[in-house]
Amino acid sequence: MKFRGKMTDAGAVRQLTNLASTLAKMKAASVTLRLSKDLSTFSMCEEAGSGVICWCALEQGQLFTELTLEGATAEHNQICMHLSPALVASALTSSKNALGVANSVKLKLTNKKSPCLTFQIDLPSIGLNPRTCIHDVPITLIPRSEWPLHEHPEVPIPNISIRVSSVKKVRTVIDRLRKLSSKLHIRASSNGDLCLRTETDAGTFATFFQHMPVIQSEDTNDGNVQTVSLWIDAKKIAQLLASDQLNTEYLTLGLIDDRMLHVILTQNDMHLHYLIAAISL
């Protein structure tokens, strides 16, 4: 197996750094990176052995100006590995120094006593001598038989999907509601209303957002407003939003009636997907 990629665009390096930082903050024990000719996909399972609940696919064309990939086999031209997002984030963060951003960041699959993803960072310097910083991030290669476990699931089309631009406000409100109760009720309507609510012995608390753009809703023939709602674990969504280091431009909340919430954090053309299962009271 062989992998070599060269990043020269500061924006791409920043995007990858932010993604690694976000995944690191989510305190995922281990994150999977799948490299193919077209995509670099990071994914995360809730627990070992359970399905993928979080993933983000970046286009190789946007990340790397040069790319060489020879996967497991010619037929399965991919490389799949476990690695620590925190180590990736700290390697990439060193690509900024007082003089500006790195000239280039090269990623390479290497074997240094054990398999590693090596980050070679060429830093700018005042004098004639360029400086190179090398980080070896240890990885565990995933055998082909286990690849299906790390594929993200087919997400059903949501009953209602709305776009939320006031990301900071939603994050703050969800954080306060999480402190009041462990369960959060989310209700979205096809007229653009979003309600976040919780109930405890101490009282009931509900925040109403209006005029949210509706991305997806089911057609109802009678023209009535369609409403979908579900209860989720408040801590999960609060932690997702608190981990966000992406400079998220907007959130997309896809509600699948009584089954799950599909959250997408979007920054530019990068989309981080997160699935939160509905809970019953």
Next chain:
Amino acid sequence: MPVQVSTVVDAEESQYQLVFRMDNVKSIYHLLKSINFQPRATFFATDSGLKVSVESAKCCQANAFIQTEIFQEYTLQPTDESVSFSLDLNVLLECLDIFGDANSNSSPTALMLRYQGYGHPIKLLLEEEDVVTECSIRTLEVEELANFDFTSDDVINKIILKSEPLKEIFNAIEPSTDIVEFNLYSNEPIVKLRTVGYMGEVEIDISKDSDMIELFQCESDSTSKYKYCHFKKALKALAISQKVSIRTDDGGLLCMQFMIKNDCGHICFIEFHCLPVVDDD
């Protein structure tokens, strides 16, 4: 559908014993947060404004006085009985800070509170830009509070100090301190502050002529001792105040009054009473 704060019809208000409105929740939030040393607070609504009391172990008590001038609207229905209720102050504070504006300079959160009477919950409406939060907080039975009978007649010593320098002095107190002692002498122009703990003793002398003392009245020598664990409950109120008056009576009861000016220039007071430690000599 959420009820907009600004469109509540006046006629509705007659069913409520108490209704008040504020354009910016920040000042009331910080006042109440500074006396949040116990989860339970008791609210008394009178014609001159709101009094909020928090008590700990019948040894110390804080009362925040919020005059009607602070509110944009304050309507109290004339009733035979006093209007009072208790509630979980932690929950109320989370609601007041639902949009996270208490500590930031972003657009203000407007507040409306309505209380229908005994047995009914507190209804809150908070609005920031076009997002509305509705809360209904359960009220609790009002328990009798200790009556710290502090009359001007029994006052033997009174000093008024600037809060900022006093705050620095108290911030330097070792957290494991057991006793805080105030010593005032009629024939010596100093305030002697002494702290005693297992780590040792510290004495701080403040000269009567120093900038930080604005008033010094000492009729007879006095030494007053307080348990630091009770005394330190006043320190959050000190932190947000501009001036503090410290008075002790012949029984050693401490009364501290903190003068707090909000962003609009309105003044509120927080009073703190603390029982002295009695020496078993």
